[in-house]
Amino acid sequence: MGGVLVRKHIYDTFVKSDDPVIDLFHGYTYSAHPLACAASLATLDLYRDEGLFERARALEPVWADAFHSLRSKPGVLDIRTVGLVGAIDFESRADGVGRRAYEGMERLFHDEGMMVRTAGDTFAVSPLRRRSRIRPDGRSGMTFNSSGIGQPAV
Numbered sequence: 001m002g003g004v005l006v007r008k009h010i011y012d013t014f015v016k017s018d019d020p021v022i023d024l025f026h027g028y029t030y031s032a033h034p035l036a037c038a039a040s041l042a043t044l045d046l047y048r049d050e051g052l053f054e055r056a057r058a059l060e061p062v063w064a065d066a067f068h069s070l071r072s073k074p075g076v077l078d079i080r081t082v083g084l085v086g087a088i089d090f091e092s093r094a095d096g097v098g099r100r101a102y103e104g105m106e107r108l109f110h111d112e113g114m115m116v117r118t119a120g121d122t123f124a125v126s127p128l129r130r131r132s133r134i135r136p137d138g139r140s141g142m143t144f145n146s147s148g149i150g151q152p153a154v
Contacts, residue, residue: 056084063127075100090121097121 047053060083067086071079078089090100101118108114108125117124 059084059127085124085126087122087124090123092121 060081063084063086064081067079067081067088070076070088075091076088077091078087080087090104092098093100098118098120101121101123104123105116105118108116108123113127115126
């Protein structure tokens with residue numbers, strides 16, 4: 001579910017327009033659609049019942065330590081984390097910009113159950129909710145393989 005909050009003078013600018021387009025167009029995709037509402041309510045129940053926010057908060061330092069442990073590895077230019085998302089900037093390989101990150105995305109998603117988004121030779125990685133291999137016992141669980149792709153240990 002989404003919503004848009006704006007100051008009155010901004011709202012009035014849209015409402016008083018002669019253009020017949022939808023006001024604040026991106027603010028209410030699927031507004032009041034019964035299925036979207038049911039899915040949103042079920043999602044909120046799941047977050048509460050499974051303690052997903054608390055789990056993420058507990059795993060955040062483990063996740064950050066795992067990513068930052070890769071900082072000194074060959075090919076890594078920069079690493080940053082926020083919450084349960086880690087981004088790694090890699091040096092481009094001689095065979096083309098983006099190839100290293102693309103191969104990492106393929107491996108991490110298909111073999112390790114990680115959600116990965118790439119841009120050039122940078123990728124942002126986050127664990128899938130049920131398939132996370134991050135260990136909540138304080139061990140980072142991150143390794144660095146010979147192709148220069150960080151991945152969680154099994």
